[in-house]
Amino acid sequence: xxxxxxxxxxxxxxxxxxxxxxxxxxxxxxxxxxxxxxxxxxxxxxxxxxxxxxxxxxxxxxxxxxxxxxxxxxxxxxxxxxxxxxxxxxxxxxxxxxxxxxxxxxxxxxxxxxxxxxxxxxxxxxxxxxxxxxxxxxxxxxxxxxxxxxxxxxxxxxxxxxxxxxxxxxxxxxxxxxxxxxxxxxxxxxxxxxxxxxxxxxxxxxxxxxxxxxxxxxxxxxxxxxxxxxxxxxxxxxxxxxxxxxxxxxxxxxxxxxxxxxxxxxxxxxxxxxxxxxxxxxxxxxxxxxxxxxxxxxxxxxxxxxxxxxxxxxxxxxxxxx
Amino acid sequence: xxxxxxxxxxxxxxxxxxxxxxxxxxxxxxxxxxxxxxxxxxxxxxxxxxxxxxxxxxxxxxxxxxxxxxxxxxxxxxxxxxxxxxxxxxxxxxxxxxxxxxxxxxxxxxxxxxxxxxxxxxxxxxxxxxxxxxxxxxxxxxxxxxxxxxxxxxxxxxxxxxxxxxxxxxxxxxxxxxxxxxxxxxxxxxxxxxxxxxxxxxxxxxxxxxxxxxxxxxxxxxxxxxxxxxxxxxxxxxxxxxxxxxxxxxxxxxxxxxxxxxxxxxxxxxxxxxxxxxxxxxxxxxxxxxxxxxxxxxxxxxxxxxxxxxxxxxxxxxxxxxxxxxxxxxxxxxxxxxxxxxxxxxxxxxxxxxxxxxxxxxxxxxxxxxxxxxxxxxxxxxxxxxxxxxxxxxxxxxxxxxxxxxxxx
Numbered sequence: 243x244x245x246x247x248x249x250x251x252x253x254x255x256x257x258x259x260x261x262x263x264x265x266x267x268x269x270x271x272x273x274x275x276x277x278x279x280x281x282x283x284x285x286x287x288x289x290x291x292x293x294x295x296x297x298x299x300x301x302x303x304x305x306x307x308x309x310x311x312x313x314x315x316x317x318x319x320x321x322x323x324x325x326x327x328x329x330x331x332x333x334x335x336x337x338x339x340x341x342x343x344x345x346x347x348x349x350x351x352x353x354x355x356x357x358x359x360x361x362x363x364x365x366x367x368x369x370x371x372x373x374x375x376x377x378x379x380x381x382x383x384x385x386x387x388x389x390x391x392x393x394x395x396x397x398x399x400x401x402x403x404x405x406x407x408x409x410x411x412x413x414x415x416x417x418x419x420x421x422x423x424x425x426x427x428x429x430x431x432x433x434x435x436x437x438x439x440x441x442x443x444x445x446x447x448x449x450x451x452x453x454x455x456x457x458x459x460x461x462x463x464x465x466x467x468x469x470x471x472x473x474x475x476x477x478x479x480x481x482x483x484x485x486x487x488x489x490x491x492x493x494x495x496x497x498x499x500x501x502x503x504x505x506x507x508x509x510x511x512x513x514x515x516x517x518x519x520x521x522x523x524x525x526x527x528x529x530x531x532x533x534x535x536x537x538x539x540x541x542x543x544x545x546x547x548x549x550x551x552x553x554x555x556x557x558x559x560x561x562x563x564x
Numbered sequence: 565x566x567x568x569x570x571x572x573x574x575x576x577x578x579x580x581x582x583x584x585x586x587x588x589x590x591x592x593x594x595x596x597x598x599x600x601x602x603x604x605x606x607x608x609x610x611x612x613x614x615x616x617x618x619x620x621x622x623x624x625x626x627x628x629x630x631x632x633x634x635x636x637x638x639x640x641x642x643x644x645x646x647x648x649x650x651x652x653x654x655x656x657x658x659x660x661x662x663x664x665x666x667x668x669x670x671x672x673x674x675x676x677x678x679x680x681x682x683x684x685x686x687x688x689x690x691x692x693x694x695x696x697x698x699x700x701x702x703x704x705x706x707x708x709x710x711x712x713x714x715x716x717x718x719x720x721x722x723x724x725x726x727x728x729x730x731x732x733x734x735x736x737x738x739x740x741x742x743x744x745x746x747x748x749x750x751x752x753x754x755x756x757x758x759x760x761x762x763x764x765x766x767x768x769x770x771x772x773x774x775x776x777x778x779x780x781x782x783x784x785x786x787x788x789x790x791x792x793x794x795x796x797x798x799x800x801x802x803x804x805x806x807x808x809x810x811x812x813x814x815x816x817x818x819x820x821x822x823x824x825x826x827x828x829x830x831x832x833x834x835x836x837x838x839x840x841x842x843x844x845x846x847x848x849x850x851x852x853x854x855x856x857x858x859x860x861x862x863x864x865x866x867x868x869x870x871x872x873x874x875x876x877x878x879x880x881x882x883x884x885x886x887x888x889x890x891x892x893x894x895x896x897x898x899x900x901x902x903x904x905x906x907x908x909x910x911x912x913x914x915x916x917x918x919x920x921x922x923x924x925x926x927x928x929x930x931x932x933x934x935x936x937x938x939x940x941x942x943x944x945x946x947x948x949x950x951x952x953x954x955x956x957x958x959x960x961x962x963x964x965x966x967x968x969x970x971x972x973x
Contacts, residue, residue, distance in 0.1 A: 278707040374588050378610065378954075447701060448773055457958050459595060530773045531701025533955045534610055 251343060259332060263479040264294035270523050277527040297472075304468030309371065312465065316370035321470045324363030324477035328484060331356040335487045336411040338497045338507035349410040350402070353488060354395060357443060360477060361387040364445075364452060364462050367474070371465035379461025382534060383452035386442055389541035390449075394439035396549035400432040400556035401425055401492045414496030424495030428559065431552040433493045435545050440485045442541070445478065447526040451534055486518030487511075584608065588954075592621045596699050596958045599968035601942065603957065612957060615949045617942045622972040630932040635661050636735060638932065643729035645917075645936065646970040648691050651684035651720070652912040653970075654733045659814045660908035660919035661735045671816070672860045673737040678816040679750070679853045680723070680732065682846040686757075687716050688913035688965075689839050689846075693764060696836070696962035700777050705767050712760050715753050722746050737863035747854060754847050754854075761843055768836075778833040782948050782960040785830055792944040795937050796915030797838040798964055802830035808911035820852040832963040839965075907935075914938055914965055938971035 268283065268290070275282025283290030308317060334349040336342040346352060361383060368380015402408060404425060405416035421427045442449040453461035463474045490496055490511060499510030532540070586609075591602035600621035606614035626645070630638040642653040655677050662669060669677075694709035717727045723746050724732040724739060732739050768774050784794065789802040799806055807824040809817040825841030827834030909918035915937025922931040941964040948964075949957045 274703075278704050279711055280707060374586070378588075450701070457596065457955050527704050528767070529702065530697070530771065530777060531955075532773055533777055534953060536776050 248343070255332060255343065256329070259329070259480060259483070260476075262483065263476050264298060266479045266483070266519060267297070267475075268294045269519065270526075273520065273523045274527050277524070301469050301472035306469060307465075307467045309373065309465050311372040313370040313372065316366050317465075318470075320363045320367035320370055321466065321473035321477070322363075323366065324360045325473050325480070327356045327360035327363065328477045328480040331484050332480070334410060335484070336414060336491065336496060337511050339411070341508060342411060345409065345411055347407075347409045350398060350408045350413070350488075350492075353484065354391070357481065357484070358387065358391055360481065363474075363477070367466070368452075368462040371462070373465050375458045375460070375464045376462050379452045379458045379464070382458075383445070383462060385534075386445075386449065386451060386537060386541075389538060390439045390442040390545070393435055393541055393545035393549050394443060396546065396553060397432045397435035397439060398488075398492055399549075399553045400429050403553070403556050403560055404428065410491050410496075414491055414498065417495045418498060422495070423498035424493060426493050426495075429493060429552070429556070431548055431555070433489075435549045435552065436489060436493065438540075438545060440489060441522070441525065442537070444481045444485050444522075446482070446522055448529040448532050449537060450531060451537060482519060482522055483515065486515045486522070489518055490514040585613065590957075591618075596961065598695065598961060598966055601961070601966065601968055601971075603945070603961075605954070605957070607954070610953050610955075612949050612952055612954065615946050615957065617945045619939065619942055619968070619971050622968045624973065626973045627932050627934060630929055632928065634927045635665070635929065638929070639734070640729070640731050643731055644969060645934065645973065646688070646912065646914060646938070646967045647728060648967055649684040649688035649913045650729050651680045651732065652688070652910070653917065654730060655681045655684075655815065656908075656910035656912055656917045657919055658733045658735050659910055660906065660921065663908045664904075664906045664921050664923060665735070667736045668864050669737055669815075670861045670864055671858045672741075673862045673864070674815045675819075675853045675857050676738050676742055676862065677733050678820070679742075679850050680720075680730075680738075681815070682850045682853075683716055683719065683750075685846050685913045686843060687713055689843050690716075692839060692913075692962075692965045693836075696959075696965075697768065699958045699962040700774065702768065702771075702774065705764055708760070708764060708767070712757065719746060719749055719753065722749065734863070737861070741862050742857075747857075750850065751854060754851055757847055758844065761840065765840065775833065777955070777959060778831065778836060778963075780829070780831050780833075781952065781956050782832045782963060783830050784944070784948055788947070789830065789944075792947060793940045794915070794944055795940070796911070796913070796965075797835050797842060798915065798941060798944075800824065801827035801835035801838045803828045808909055808916060812909070814908075814910055816853060816856075817849075819856060820849050822849050822852075832959055835963050909935065912937065914967065914970065915941065917970075934973055936970040936973060938966040938968070939973075941966050942971055 271293075272282040272290070283293040286292040286296045308314060331353045333343040334346060334352050336345070364383040364387075365380045368376045368378075368383065371377070401413060404420075405413045407413055407416065417423055417425050426433055441447075445452050451457075451461075453463065458464070463471055466474060494514045496514075497508060497511045503509040586607040588605040588607055589602065590605055591597040592600035597603065602618040602621065604614075604616040604618060605612055624644070626641045630641055633641075639654060639657055642657040643650040645653045658677075661667075690709045690713040694706040694713075697703075697705035697709075720730060720732075721727050723742060724730050726732070784792070784798070784802050786799075786802040786804045789799045789804060794802070795806065803826055805824060805826055808814075809822075810824050822845045823841075825838050825845065827838050905920065905922040907918055907920045909916045911917075916935065917937060918935030920931075920933040920935065921929045924930040945957075945960060945964065948960050952960070
């Protein structure tokens with residue numbers, strides 16, 4: 243019986259997340275459109291509301307091209323690795339008090355593991371395509387993920403120190419009695435590092451080097467088409483959502499809000515995640531792209547030292563107060 | 565001037581072994597090669613060791629085609645050179661043929677040509693900024709620039725009916741007079757435009773990432789630039805004061821006041837600043853031309869048969885079928901045809917566009933050669949990009965402002 247309930251919960255989450263992904267693309271296209279003095283999608287449905295559905299159907303029916311030179315099994319597996327890793331990390335996210343599929347004690351570590359695993363998908367896609375641009379994209383992605391994973395992990399150590407837990411629900415609850423019900427103020431350095439590392443981790447502007455269109459055509463997914471390309475796309479958007487959720491849980495107090503909502507407890511969580519998503523999109527509409535070596539400089543020379551300083555400061559703070 | 569222009573490579577080549585190199589054929593189908601440029605790259609990691617630009621994918625043989633057309637007919641070929649700034653090419657061609665044939669142009673036509681030439685420069689610089697920013701990753705600037713370019717293109721449509729390939733300037737004048745509505749709309753645009761330039765600058769100039777990507781990248785010293793044959797903003801960005809509009813004025817450029825913006829560092833940012841300043845200067849030039857625009861004819865006395873027949877005082881008897889088709893055939897017996905050769909250069913948005921004609925006394929050029937700035941700028945890419953990263957190559961292509969239609973001719 244518990245298994246059936248679990249399965250039903252998983253399916254509900256899956257469907258909701260898929261819908262979210264579809265409409266996150268719509269959200270992005272509309273917002274960027276209006277920032278760039280144009281309308282965005284307008285044709286399919288009222289104000290283009292059915293555009294994501296049309297896009298989905300289109301990619302399902304497109305021809306699945308596999309290059310003759312590609313390493314076939316790896317080529318087929320790469321997008322699935324990406325998607326599965328991203329979907330799995332959804333399991334530990336607490337949407338509201340008790341609204342979590344797997345309330346495990348190492349939630350934060352689990353998400354790190356999964357997001358690192360998804361970069362395997364990108365690297366393997368670049369390798370298996372056997373195309374020069376894809377290869378360069380895969381290499382860039384590997385270097386980028388290795389550098390920024392460290393900065394990101396270190397930036398969250400402060401949160402772990404303050405809350406004394408790796409369980410995401412407990413992290414949220416521990417934030418209840420701090421200022422505004424969030425760790426944003428005591429952990430401002432950590433949040434800064436986390437936010438930049440988050441952009442890099444999800445391959446978003448200004449760190450979209452693995453798929454830099456004007457340099458590497460489309461980077462690691464140059465050779466992908468149809469549904470396989472759409473899977474990469476989905477993985478990217480779920481990745482954005484997972485990272486936004488981590489930011490919300492660790493720095494913005496998760497489901498905590500100024501007042502509790504009676505019928506829909508995750509409201510504050512969802513609003514905060516969407517605020518993050520909006521930031522992602524806003525940044526995409528504003529900033530140019532970093533160069534490869536500058537990206538590395540920023541990661542190793544600025545973010546990692548800052549994150550280490552943050553750990554020391556937080557530990558001192560904790561020792562003085564506690 | 566013949567100084568060697570090979571840059572020393574500072575990057576260590578892994579083991580010095582050729583097997584460590586990674587060769588990449590970038591283009592002709594690539595989002596950032598501005599058309600059909602192909603660049604053969606030898607890479608060490610992402611560092612460019614060898615860079616060989618390949619052109620010719622858009623070759624249409626204009627120089628040969630011109631040999632079988634009269635001077636008036638060959639005008640339409642120049643539209644298709646630099647299709648982003650077709651008006652400047654038309655003006656350049658007309659100025660060259662007028663010099664060859666010794667035709668004088670009335671003042672009003674000269675002013676109108678200056679106006680449309682500068683409008684063309686604005687169009688070209690806007691498109692350059694748009695694509696350059698897009699290459700570096702700033703997507704929004706792209707669409708902002710297109711918004712203003714659209715106004716200019718609508719103005720061109722108002723003026724001559726075409727939006728991209730105009731053939732509006734004619735040998736000895738221009739095709740039609742400007743309308744009052746055109747002048748009004750243009751003045752409104754000039755009033756609005758400087759604030760729009762500021763808008764682009766807010767998005768770009770204050771952006772640390774943009775500065776990191778452009779300052780100190782793709783550096784060309786003044787001497788190098790001269791040796792490579794760079795012209796236009798690419799040369800001025802390196803601090804060399806060379807602008808044909810100022811130093812060899814044609815049309816009405818000697819009647820108006822403007823400055824030639826100069827950079828000093830010769831990097832991508834200096835070239836960017838030069839072009840942004842040029843846009844301000846273009847606005848100034850157009851405004852002065854509108855204020856000074858003299859009344860009078862728009863077609864020279866000695867070249868009526870080179871312009872549209874219905875606009876020119878008819879010199880042939882009524883009922884003659886000689887002017888039956890739109891563009892006119894030159895009359896073979898004209899006395900103005902001289903033997904000899906001439907090279908006339910004008911300052912188009914990309915740099916120095918030169919036309920070299922050899923005339924054997926007939927109504928067609930014996931030989932026409934086009935010195936296109938894009939071709940020469942692409943040639944310099946090998947020197948500029950060596951030792952830099954792939955991302956810099958893209959920024960450099962954008963910054964040199966090449967148009968393949970002009971380069972391949």
